Amino acid sequence: MRLLLLAPPGGGKGTQGERLAARYGVRHIAAGDLLRAEAQAYTPAGREIAIYQARGDLVPDQIVLDALTPAVVEAAAGGGYILDGFPRTLPQASAAAELAARLGVTLDAVVYLYAPEEVLTQRLLGRASQGGRADDVADVIRHRLWVFAETTGPLVPYYTERGILVAVDADQPPDSVTADIQDRLSGLRLTRLRGHGGGAPI
Ligand code: ADP
Secondary structure (H helix, E strand, O other): OEEEEEOOOOOOHHHHHHHHHHHHOOEEEEHHHHHHHHHHOOOHHHHHHHHHHHHOOOOOHHHHHHHHHHHHHHHHHOOOEEEEOOOOOHHHHHHHHHHHHHHOOOEOEEEEEEOOHHHHHHHHHHHHHOOOOOOOOHHHHHHHHHHHHHHHOOHHHHHHHOOOEEEEEOOOOHHHHHHHHHHHHHHHHHHHHOOOOOOEOO
């Protein structure tokens, strides 16, 4: 199973990513977590990453690709992955497609988790009140949501055109979201078994 999770901040990528990875027995690769780990390691790249993350801006594509590619290559060889938060820009999507082609793998589906902006903001503020992340403060949250709409949003039509986008309502309890994702994915598998369409090398 090779999946991509596309969701705005607060959409539940992390929670659903972990569950799907356990369900399908593949690695959960969370871009934000990998980048935060690199930032905490105080490498030269890490110091730069920390600045972008603190502002709620996207980390430059080349740094992201350098940080993520080894994990993707390793997971692809090990049976698959749930990519959470990568790709997040159109150039990253092209680079990911090239990498997949080089590895001879295809993407089964892109799961897009959507929810109203007020719901996302409330979730992130709620997480902040329980000692959440440094970027879970009101003005940075607003900026992250704006960056998502501007820069990551175009990936929705991009993957729709490629016939692999599965949109799921994320404004439900986590178990219902997981159930909806699994239903949609098994529906997709049946359609493919019957010979209508397949994965995409992206
Ligand atoms: P959220 O989706 O709630 O913002 P993440 O942990 O996925 O949480 O991302 C946190 C931050 O990490 C982002 O604001 C950005 O700075 C950086 N980041 C994560 N994934 C990417 C990516 N694919 N490209 C660029 N920056 C990224």
